[in-house]
Amino acid sequence: MKRATWTPFVAAAIGALSGRILAENMDMDADSMKWLLGLAFLSLGIFVYCVVLGIRHNKKIIKASAKEREKALEFQPVTGKGALYLFRCQIAGAFAGRDLILDGVFLGQTRGLSFYLLELEPGKHRLESDKGCLTPLEVEVAAGEIVFVEQELLRGLWRTARHFLLQKDNMETRWRLRECKMLLPSQSKT
Numbered sequence: 001m002k003r004a005t006w007t008p009f010v011a012a013a014i015g016a017l018s019g020r021i022l023a024e025n026m027d028m029d030a031d032s033m034k035w036l037l038g039l040a041f042l043s044l045g046i047f048v049y050c051v052v053l054g055i056r057h058n059k060k061i062i063k064a065s066a067k068e069r070e071k072a073l074e075f076q077p078v079t080g081k082g083a084l085y086l087f088r089c090q091i092a093g094a095f096a097g098r099d100l101i102l103d104g105v106f107l108g109q110t111r112g113l114s115f116y117l118l119e120l121e122p123g124k125h126r127l128e129s130d131k132g133c134l135t136p137l138e139v140e141v142a143a144g145e146i147v148f149v150e151q152e153l154l155r156g157l158w159r160t161a162r163h164f165l166l167q168k169d170n171m172e173t174r175w176r177l178r179e180c181k182m183l184l185p186s187q188s189k190t
Helices: 003-025 031-055 066-072 171-178
Strands: 082-088 098-102 105-110 114-120 123-128 137-141 146-155 160-167 181-184
Touching: 066 181, 082 105, 082 137, 082 171, 098 146, 105 114, 105 181, 137 146, 137 160
Parallel strands: 082 146, 114 181
Antiparallel strands: 082 114, 098 105, 098 123, 123 137, 146 160
16 A cells, blocks of 8 residues: 555554543543543544645745736736636635646646636637646637636545636626635746
């Protein structure tokens, strides 16, 4: 088995033993309190494991300034180009960075409650993520058009998959973007 498969069991065992030992040394009378404390440490061990697992492949992100974010949230595309808003509004897995690849070029990583504004030349473009991406998304952008794409994480027991969802341009989608921080691509692709 891979080391990553054993990690949650090791974390759980350490948490359970630590809680049991701590409870024994506290001279508690109630046996149920000892097991409750053991369960608390077990939960803490699993939580720490999940956080570490989620952030181990993160890359540096570039945050936009407040001025850049305000301008992006005016939803006015640059003349002669299309605007693609790629966002991730999930809180679950918020710290886990997920790669964003546009037309074969790595642009950065999404995090929970974040978005990118990509000003694109008119035409077809291909959005991809890292190897856990179920299907890449082909999207066509016209000059002056605004396109909204959501990157959604699908949680599994051992792996996390992700996919892209084309969203409608409506007030709800625009409002959801206002809850997110803006990130800048690490590489210019226009």
